[in-house]
Amino acid sequence: MSFELLQPDSLPGALKALAQHGDEAKVLAGGTAIVLMLQQKLIAPTVLVSVGRIPDLAYIRSEPDGIHVGPLTTLRDMERSLVIQTHFPLLAQASGEVGNIRVRNQATLGGNLAEADYASDPPTALLALGTQVTATSLRGERTIPLEDFLIGFYTTDLEPDELITDVFIPASAPGSRTTYLKYRSRSSEDRPCACVAAIAAFEAETCTDLRVAVGAASEVPQRLPAVENLARGQALTDELIGEIAAGYADNIDTLEDIRGSAWYRTQMIRIHVVRALEELRNGRR
Amino acid sequence: MAVGKSVPMLDSVARVTGTVPYPSNLKLPDMLVGKIFRSRVPHAHVMKLDVSAAERLPGVVAIVTAADFAGDDKPNLHFGSPIQDQPIVAGDRIRYIGEPLALIAAESAAVADQAMDLIELEYEELSAVFDAEQAMLPGAPILHEASPDNIVRHSKLRRGDIDAGFAAADEIVEEVFSSPMAQQASLETHVATARWKEGKLTVWTGSQSPYTVRRVLGAIFDLDLENVRVIVPPLGGGFGGKGNVRIQPMAAALAWKVGNRPVKLMMTRAEEFVTVTKHAAKIMIKSGVKFDGTFTAREVSIYWNGGAYASSSAHLVPAGMLRAIGPYRIPAVHVDSYGIYTNLPIAAAYRGAMSSQGVFAHESHMDTIAHLLGIDPLELRTKNLLRTDDLFATGERLHDIHFVECLEAAAYGLGWHEPLQSDNGTIKKRGRGLAVMMKNTIANSYSECRIELDAEGRVTLFVSTVEMGQGGHTALAQIAAEALGVPIEVLAVTGPDTAETPPDAQTASSRSTHMMGNAVLDGAASLRQQLAEAAAPILEWSPDDLSVADGYVFVTTQPQARIPYTEVLGRNNIDALTATGKYSTNEGKLDPDTGQGISTPDWHQGAGACEVEVDTQTGKVTVLRYHSASFAGRVVNPTLAGLQNDGNVIFGMGASLLEEVAIDGGQITNPNLSDYMLPSFLDTPVELKNVSLEEEGSSFQGIGEMTLPPVAPAIANAIYDAVGARIRDLPLTAEKVLRGIQGRTDHER
Structure with a gap:
C-alpha cells in the first residue's frame, strides 16, 4: 500500500488534484470504506485526495x-x-x-x-x-x-x-407516511439482506402518491415507477399491496451473496414490500 | 470457605480498565515485525521461490524459507504429533491457500509488506480437493504420499451384533447431517514473540498448551527443554483454536535466523482464518428402534474434514467418534470416524470439540425418531438415557452420571409441558426443543502445581493453567484458599512460564478446574503437613496431633493451643514453605479395532432446552428463551460457572444460526468479522438461564463446554416443533428454514 496523500484545504484545490490525477486518484472522506478496500488490496490508487480540510461541506x-x-x-x-x-x-x-x-x-x-x-x-x-x-x-x-x-x-x-x-x-407532500424496513437474515447487527423504503400520501383512504425503493437485494437499489403507479388513486387493499409487491419481486434482478440466494431475496422483496405498504396504509408515519 | 463463593476474577480490575498484559500488547526492545508470505493456490509444486530481492530491501532483516532448514545441522522443517507432516514453511509443495512459504522479519510492518511484493514464486498447479468424501474416492488428488487414501485417521467402534439389532427393530431411521467449517474467532488473534539469547529460546505466546509448545520447539531446534522457555500471558480467547502448536515455530525460526533481536508475529483477522478452523463434518446416523422407543442398534459414519495437515486431527478423530454416539442405552453400536486430508486450512478443536457436530446429528435424530413413534422428545430421551453403572458403547461402566437430571433441569426450567403461547397461527410460530450431550475429557493426562507460603502469610500458586478469560486462575485460587484455610485476598496466581511453573498437559477440554484443581488440593495437603511439622516443636506436640486450618496450626484436641502460619515460619526462620501438588489420570486406552476399553476418567454432561419463534414468511428464527444445565460436581464460583454456561449458549448460537466459513475453490471468501457472522448481544435470548448441578461429595467437574453442543439441535428441534421443517445442515439460516417450510430444497428461482 503506497500512495501519495493530498490534503487540499479548498474545493478548487481538491478539484484540481482530481483533474490532474484522474483515474489514479481516490477521494478520502470518512475513510470507513476506502481504508478497508486499501487494506484488502481491492484498489491501489497512487493518490488519495482527502477532502476533510475543505470547509463548508458538512451542513x-x-x-x-x-x-x-x-x-x-x-x-x-x-x-x-x-x-x-x-x-x-x-x-x-x-x-x-x-x-x-x-x-x-x-x-x-x-x-x-x-x-x-x-x-x-x-x-x-x-x-x-x-x-x-x-x-x-x-x-x-x-x-x-x-x-x-x-x-x-x-x-x-x-x-x-x-x-x-x-x-x-x-420535500415530500404534507402528511406523507414513510417507513424504512431493514431485513437482516443473520445477526441483529448484520447488513441488510433486503430493505424497503416507502413513502405514501393519502387523501382519506385513497393513495395519491406512492414511492417504493428496494435495496440490498440487487446491484443497485431500485424504484419501479410503473409499479408504484398502480397505487395512484386507489385504496391500498391487500390485493393491491400483493400486486405491487409481486411487481417488485418479479422485476428486480436479485443477486446472491452470503446473506441469501437470489431466490431468497426475491421472496424477501415480496414479503417486505407487503409489510412496508401495510404499515403505510395502517397509518404509521 | 472460598469455594462456592462468587468472588470476582482476580484480574477483574485490569480487565475493566484495559490493562491486562495480553501477548498481543507485548513490546520488547529492538523488536522486529514478522510477516508471512502465503500461497495463493490450493495445491501446487513449488518450482522456484526467490526472496533475494526482498532480502535486499532496506529494513528487511531476515527472510526464512524451507531452504533454511536443509542440512543436518539445521532445525527440523516438519512438526506435528503424532504425525509429523506439517512444514514450518512449505518447501516443494503447497497444500492450501494461505500456507506459509516465506517468513519476513523487518523493522516495520510497512517494510515487510513491501518485501512481500518482491518475493518471486513459480509453481505448477496440481488438482485440488476440498470435500472430505471426495478426497477419499479413488483417483482423488493425494496430499501426502504416505497417505494415498487421504485418510489421517480412521477410528472404529464395534459393540454388539449390529445386524441382529437392526433386524430386531420395528423402525429403522437413517439421516445425514452436516456442519460447515467454522472459525474459533477469538478476539485476540494468534500471536508469538520469540527471542534467542546465548543458545536459549524464549517465546511469549497466546497458547492453551505452553508445555506442548516447549516440547515441539525443543524438537524443531534440537534443544534441551530447559533451554526453551514458553511464557503465556492472559489470552484474549482460545476456544480450542490455540490448543496446539500453530505459529510459534515460525516466530522462533525468524528469531533464530535474525540471531540477536526478538521477532513478533501476529496474525491479522484474515490470517486467523487460514491458521486454524473447526472441522466441517458430515455424519450419517442410522438407528433401529422398537415401537415403544427402545433402541436396538445404531450405526454412525463421520467424515471430518481435517484440512491439509494432520495436526490434532489424529487425536480428535477418535474423540469425535465417542461424542457422536449419544448418551443412550443402545445394545449394538458401530461407528466409523474418518479424519481426511483436503486442500484447506488445518482444522482443530473448537469449543465443545468434536462434539457439536455429532450432538447436532444424534439429538436432531432423536427428535425425528420421537415424532415418528409419537413419543414426547423428553420422554424418549429419559427412557433411554444412560445412568450410573450402565455400560457405554465402549464397554466401560459409567459413574457419576446425571444426564437425566441435566435434561430435566433444562426442560422443566423452560416449562416443557406448559402450553405454548402462540399468536393463533398467523405469521410467527413458536416451538420448543431440547438436547443433551456427553463428552469424554482428555485421558492419560497430567497436571502439577507448586504452592508457596511466605513468612508474611502470602500464598503464591504456580500453575501452567492458561487464563484465557474463563477465570481459571480465580477458580484455582479459590480452591487453594479453601484447602489452606486462608482468605482469597492473600492468594496470587502466576504462570504459565515453563521456567517457573510446573508442567500441565493443556488448558483445554474443560479439564483445568478438575485436573489442576485436584493437583492444588494435593499440594495444599502437602503444605499443611509441612506447617504441622514446623509447628510441632513450637507447640510441643507431635505433628500427627496437630490440625491446620483457618490460618492456624492448632492442637486437634485443644484448639485454643494454636499459632498462626506466619509465626510458624517466623519462629523457624523459614522464608517460605513450598509444596508440589500432582494429579494424573491413566484411562484412555481403547482397542483400535473395536473401540472397547475405558475412554475417559469422567464424562462431561450438559443439556439445553429452548423456545423459538419462526417468522414463516422469512424463515428467520428468534431464540426467545433458553435454559441450560451442566453437571458441575461441586461449583467453585457460581458467577463464573453461570457465565460459562450462558457464554456457551451465546457462543453456540453463532455456530447454530450464523457461522460458516465460505470457501470458493479453496479460497476463504469471508475472512473478516463483517461477513463471517458472530452473534450480537442483540441476538441473545430475552430469557437466558442456567443451572450448574452439584452433588454431595462430588469433585470439581469441568464446565467450560457442556452447554454448547446441545444448542444447535435444541434450536433445530424447536424449529421443527414450530413449523415442521427439519434442517439437517448447519447453520440454520433463515433461507434454509424458509425452504424447509415451503418444502423445497432446489435452488431454482
Missing part, C-alpha cells in the same frame, strides 16, 4: 422546497438531525442503521453515495425520497437524479474528476 440546510445536505455530513449527524427526523424520518432511520456508532460518526453521506455499496442503508431511503446529487469538477457542475447516479455494482455516474458537492432531498 444540513432546510429550504422551502426540501433540504440540502453537505457531502461531508456524517451519517451520525443525519441520524440525529431534528430537521431530518421531522421531515424525513425514514432517512434518519436508515442513516442510524449503518454499521455501529463509531462507523456512523466517521462515515459521510458523500462517501456513502460515491461508494455505491449495494448493501448500505441510506441509498435506498434517498432513492425513495427522490434525491438529487450535485457533482462538481473544474469543467463545471451538474445535478444527477440518484437513480441515474447509482449505475451498477459499486459503480456511479461520477467522473474521476468530479466530487459530490451537494445532496438535495425534495
